[in-house]
Amino acid sequence: MPKDRVVDEPYGAYNVYSVLKTGLCVACPRCGGMGLVTSGEGQYRFQCTRCGHARTKRLGGYRFRVQNLCLSCGRYYNAPVHDPRQQAFPVLRVPCPYCGFVMPGRVEKTGQAVWYGGDGALRRGQDPIFGFDLWFLASLDGKPVWALNREHLSYLIGYLSAGLREKPFDRPGLRAESDALPAFMKRAKNRGRLVKRLKELQKK
Numbered sequence: 001m002p003k004d005r006v007v008d009e010p011y012g013a014y015n016v017y018s019v020l021k022t023g024l025c026v027a028c029p030r031c032g033g034m035g036l037v038t039s040g041e042g043q044y045r046f047q048c049t050r051c052g053h054a055r056t057k058r059l060g061g062y063r064f065r066v067q068n069l070c071l072s073c074g075r076y077y078n079a080p081v082h083d084p085r086q087q088a089f090p091v092l093r094v095p096c097p098y099c100g101f102v103m104p105g106r107v108e109k110t111g112q113a114v115w116y117g118g119d120g121a122l123r124r125g126q127d128p129i130f131g132f133d134l135w136f137l138a139s140l141d142g143k144p145v146w147a148l149n150r151e152h153l154s155y156l157i158g159y160l161s162a163g164l165r166e167k168p169f170d171r172p173g174l175r176a177e178s179d180a181l182p183a184f185m186k187r188a189k190n191r192g193r194l195v196k197r198l199k200e201l202q203k204k
Contacts, residue, residue, distance in 0.1 A: 006158055024127055028048035035050075063109070063110045065080050065110055068094075073096060123144065134147075136153050143182070157195055
């Protein structure tokens with residue numbers, strides 16, 4: 001594969017849920033060193049790699065979903081079930097998120113929920129669990145540019161540097177990881193400056 005060509009990652013490859021398994025890189029509020037936020041055993045944990053400062057926060061509840069193959073459009077989908085009253089039912093009729101076709105599906109409990117501040121915190125350059133500043137954080141034209149960990153940083157540099165970017169799926173309509181990027185990061189006129197800023201973050 002040519003160096004200027006890249007195949008994108010599937011959607012969710014570098015979101016908070018996936019990164020928490022290995023560690024979300026943040027700045028320690030005590031010493032300013034790099035710390036890691038992880039999840040496991042019913043809690044979130046922050047640990048500074050420099051001074052050892054640590055904090056914990058409990059996870060809450062469970063996630064529920066209806067997973068199905070749509071009989072109308074033929075796509076697989078996961079429909080989250082947020083209403084506690086509906087979570088008690090073994091089967092629910094839910095609409096396909098792609099075409100709206102309503103069909104019954106089995107309600108599944110998929111594991112402990114990850115309750116956090118959401119994408120709003122990330123847009124401010126903060127981790128959505130404890131509210132600490134992200135470790136890999138810079139700015140471009142007053143807008144925060146960030147990566148969740150070193151692997152995410154490498155992905156962003158590779159994706160934005162490529163001359164040809166391809167989706168990871170043959171089927172249209174399925175989302176790729178780049179779909180989650182802010183619009184200003186995907187504009188051609190910004191890519192060169194963005195890559196330069198991201199490569200500066202690699203030196204941390």
